[in-house]
Amino acid sequence: MSNDAISARGDLRLTRITKSYGDFNAVDDLTLTIPKGSFFALLGPSGCGKTTTLRMVAGLEEPTVGSIHLGDTDITTTRPYQRPINTVFQNYALFPHLTIFENIAFGLRRRGIKDVKEQVDKVLSLVELPHLAGRKPTQLSGGQQQRIALARAIVNRPALLLLDEPLGALDLKLRRQMQIELKWIQREVGLTFVHVTHDQEEAMTMADTIAVMNEGRIEQMGSPADLYDDPETAFVANFLGQSNLIKGKIEGNDGDNLVIDLFGQKISMPKKRSHAVDNSMYAGIRPEKFRISRTGTPTRGNTLTGGHIEDVSYIGVSTQYVVAMPWGQELMVFEQNDDGVAPFDKGDEVVISWEPTFTFGLRGDEDIEAGTEVNPEEPAEE
Amino acid sequence: MKIGKARVPYLLLLPGFAFLFTFFILPILNLAQTSTQTPVKGGDTGEYEQSFAFSNYINAFVDNKEQFGRSFVYATLATILALAIAYPLAYAIAFKSGKFKNILLVLVVAPFFTSFLLRTVAWKQILGEEGFIVPTLRSLHIISEQTTLTSTAFAVVAGMTYNFLPFMTLPLYASLERIDPRTIEASGDLYANGLTTFRRVTVPLSMPGVVAGTLLTFIPAAGDYVNAAILGSPNTKMIGNVIESRYFKIVDYPTAAALSFTLMAAILILVTLYIRKAGTEELV
Numbered sequence: 001m002s003n004d005a006i007s008a009r010g011d012l013r014l015t016r017i018t019k020s021y022g023d024f025n026a027v028d029d030l031t032l033t034i035p036k037g038s039f040f041a042l043l044g045p046s047g048c049g050k051t052t053t054l055r056m057v058a059g060l061e062e063p064t065v066g067s068i069h070l071g072d073t074d075i076t077t078t079r080p081y082q083r084p085i086n087t088v089f090q091n092y093a094l095f096p097h098l099t100i101f102e103n104i105a106f107g108l109r110r111r112g113i114k115d116v117k118e119q120v121d122k123v124l125s126l127v128e129l130p131h132l133a134g135r136k137p138t139q140l141s142g143g144q145q146q147r148i149a150l151a152r153a154i155v156n157r158p159a160l161l162l163l164d165e166p167l168g169a170l171d172l173k174l175r176r177q178m179q180i181e182l183k184w185i186q187r188e189v190g191l192t193f194v195h196v197t198h199d200q201e202e203a204m205t206m207a208d209t210i211a212v213m214n215e216g217r218i219e220q221m222g223s224p225a226d227l228y229d230d231p232e233t234a235f236v237a238n239f240l241g242q243s244n245l246i247k248g249k250i251e252g253n254d255g256d257n258l259v260i261d262l263f264g265q266k267i268s269m270p271k272k273r274s275h276a277v278d279n280s281m282y283a284g285i286r287p288e289k290f291r292i293s294r295t296g297t298p299t300r301g302n303t304l305t306g307g308h309i310e311d312v313s314y315i316g317v318s319t320q321y322v323v324a325m326p327w328g329q330e331l332m333v334f335e336q337n338d339d340g341v342a343p344f345d346k347g348d349e350v351v352i353s354w355e356p357t358f359t360f361g362l363r364g365d366e367d368i369e370a371g372t373e374v375n376p377e378e379p380a381e382e
Numbered sequence: 383m384k385i386g387k388a389r390v391p392y393l394l395l396l397p398g399f400a401f402l403f404t405f406f407i408l409p410i411l412n413l414a415q416t417s418t419q420t421p422v423k424g425g426d427t428g429e430y431e432q433s434f435a436f437s438n439y440i441n442a443f444v445d446n447k448e449q450f451g452r453s454f455v456y457a458t459l460a461t462i463l464a465l466a467i468a469y470p471l472a473y474a475i476a477f478k479s480g481k482f483k484n485i486l487l488v489l490v491v492a493p494f495f496t497s498f499l500l501r502t503v504a505w506k507q508i509l510g511e512e513g514f515i516v517p518t519l520r521s522l523h524i525i526s527e528q529t530t531l532t533s534t535a536f537a538v539v540a541g542m543t544y545n546f547l548p549f550m551t552l553p554l555y556a557s558l559e560r561i562d563p564r565t566i567e568a569s570g571d572l573y574a575n576g577l578t579t580f581r582r583v584t585v586p587l588s589m590p591g592v593v594a595g596t597l598l599t600f601i602p603a604a605g606d607y608v609n610a611a612i613l614g615s616p617n618t619k620m621i622g623n624v625i626e627s628r629y630f631k632i633v634d635y636p637t638a639a640a641l642s643f644t645l646m647a648a649i650l651i652l653v654t655l656y657i658r659k660a661g662t663e664e665l666v
Contacts, residue, residue: 060567080570087571093564097586106582107572152572 005078009159010071011035012057012192017066019052019216026052028216030066034194034209036159039186041195041207045239045371049216050196054162057194058087070159081110086153087162091169092145094137100124100148101133107156123155126185143174150182154189163195167202179205200240204228212236214371228286230360232275237284237362238371244290244331245282245368250274257356263327267302269359280364287332289358292321292350299353307331309348319343323352417639428633435636442640446624450648453621456535456610457603460542464550464599465592467543472554472591473584476561490551498545502612505541506532509613533615541609549598557591558584593660597653604649621645 012034019027027049034040042050055061057068059080067076075083086107094103104120113119124130127147137145146166153161166182167175183206186193197203203210204224211221212235220227220236231237234245248262257268260283267283274281293299295306310330311322314337321333321344331352335343344350418438419430443450475486493501507513509531519525531537561584569579585592607622614620621641628638 058571060570079575080567081573081575085571087568089564089568091562091564093562093568095565095568095583095587097583097589106569106574110573110578156572 005070005073005075005082006084008070008073008075008084009036012160012194013069014053014057015067015069017053017056017063017068019049019056019061020064025216027056027063030216030218032211032218032221034160034192036192037190039183039193039195039206039208041197041203041210042213043197043200043203043210043239044213045198048213050198050213051164053213054087054164054194054196057160058085058162059083084159085162086156086158086160087164088146088149088153088166090165092137092149094145094149094152096137098136099133100129100135100137100140103137103148104152104155106152111156119155123151126154126188127151142170143178146170146178147181150185154185154191157189158191160192160194163193165197166195167197167199175202176205182206204240212239214239229358230273231284232362233370234282234362234366234368235371237360238369242287242332243284244287245284245362245366246329246331247364248281248283250276250279250281258361260361262304263325265304267304267359268356269302269361270357273357273359274361276361276363278364282362282364282366282368284360284362285354285358287320288318288334288336289354290331290333291353292323292333292335292344293353294344295349295351297351299351301353301355302359303351303353305351307350307352309344309346309350312343312346314343323350413639413642416635417643419636428635430635438636438640439644442637443644445637446621446641449619449621449624450644452618453604453645454648454652456539456542456618456620457600457606459539460546460603461550461596461600463539463543464547465596468547468550468554468595469592472551472558475551475555476558477563487555490548490555493548499608499612502541502545502608505537505544506612509537509540532613533618535614535618537613538610538618538620541613542603542606545606545609546599546603549602550595553594553598554588554591557588557594561587589660593657596656601649601653605645 012032014030014032017027017030017032018025030049030053042053044050052061056063059075059078059082062077067074069075070084095106098106101120101124104123105116108116108119120133121130124133127150129144129147129151132140132144132148137148140148146169150166163182167178170178179202182193186206195203195207207224209221210224210227212219212227214235220232227236227240231240231243234243237243237245246262248260248267251259251261251266253259253271254268256271258271258274260267260269260281262283269283276282291299304325306326307323309321310324313320316337318334318336321335323331323333325331333352337343415432416430418432418434418436420433420435420438422429422431425431471490475483475490479486509515511530516525516531520527520529525531565583565587566579569583570576574582605622607620607626610618610620610623611626625638625641625645628634628641
């Protein structure tokens, strides 16, 4: 069986995977299919189990319960060196005693590939560093090491490429540049990429599909736009971008819409965007979806009156307002600075309005702080 | 104040330099001077005069070829044995010992709490007739009833291996412990099985420790005379024993000095060749 594993191809399927350390389940009954050829991101805060999941796919950890399939081949207990899977490690883990050329050639040589020189040269051109072949890893910058680590993995044309926080050690500017390059290389080589990250912006920039993980489980999975526009849980709503979550009560139906009471003011939202299970719910609205206008001026869509500006931060492309509502909640509003209207001042009486279709509904028993306290810039787990 | 700052490094060097000058450079010069002396005609025992007799070197070497050869053979054997024992030990402490790591490291160093001489004498007991090893080997018919282990080359090499083992283990441990476990994982990820990973990644990355450990074992072992004196016989004399007896028993200072220099030169040449061969200039 192990000899077949190396040539296995197809979708990656994790079936009811649990990984326990003593009483603690790092990964808890996780089922997931990653389609062949996709760029898939596992996104979550430190300790959510994403790295453990990746290590189980790589074969560096064995699941306590459950199975892992690549295509039709069961690889749950296959040794790492017998899996057609390569990893770009968090700190690159380049071999310090080997030249860049030999680092990249390592996997090819182990498999007895003939045209090593040709393949290494090709992948070095792909990452645009052919002139570094003779250097040692310590003579390279962080960004260069990152590309060599990527080259060392993709030169093997694995069925699956795993990226463990590959950009975590780079500075912000280089990180943005590498995100675009990684995405380009993935399209170029057409491999399945599984990317683990705690950086939601990174995941959204690169991945076709994101699985948001929390406490060893998948909170929600979908395209970046789906997750952002229609989060199903407070954790997702807060971890991906920012959200305003307002306590409400479902009063009734109006065709395809729900009528909701938010502290005495009526709003409506599409039924299919509500994930509430009973009358109690939270109405969620992203800060940039809000419009802000002076009390007394006409508004469209859903409207909440009685607010006043609590704080103003001008940040160039937009202005961020904190608006205090009559029921004591502070709402976050982002306004583009594109209409030539003078910004509001602290203390101004305002009305907030938004298109009903932008509203999402969460269960009324959610912890609305979930996912807000994790610092996305925190160093990764371990 | 600026000039003062620039001088600080030299001031810091001064005590060490003064010490080495007084207790190393001067004696070495004195030794060099002694090595070409000849006895004063009609003088007392131990009375020598400078006559630039470089033939002392040739005579000293020719008369003691055998002991020179033995020193390097024994030291090489002890180094290889110590490496063979210390590598798995250091590997286990570095990667497999978990919470016992510190205890094991203390145990490696623990023999130093007892005198070097005492430990060597203890080996005489262990390998002697009344020890447990000889009777056991005899009853298993591995050695004959007549064979003894003390006063043999085996005992000398065993004693040296034992005495220098910590010098091999500690640098090996230090270099193994420094290896990033992710590089080991990366090797497995890149299709290398356990054995290949060990050969291609672990061993090359531990080379600084191997080089340091073998030097720290080989150099003192080549000049050692305590093990040969306590555990050996006249047939296992090493060059250290010859130098010792020339100095303190025969009072032949020039020959002893010439032998010391020859030993030093031989070790220097061997070590240089070894480091070249091991190709780790940048690692040491």
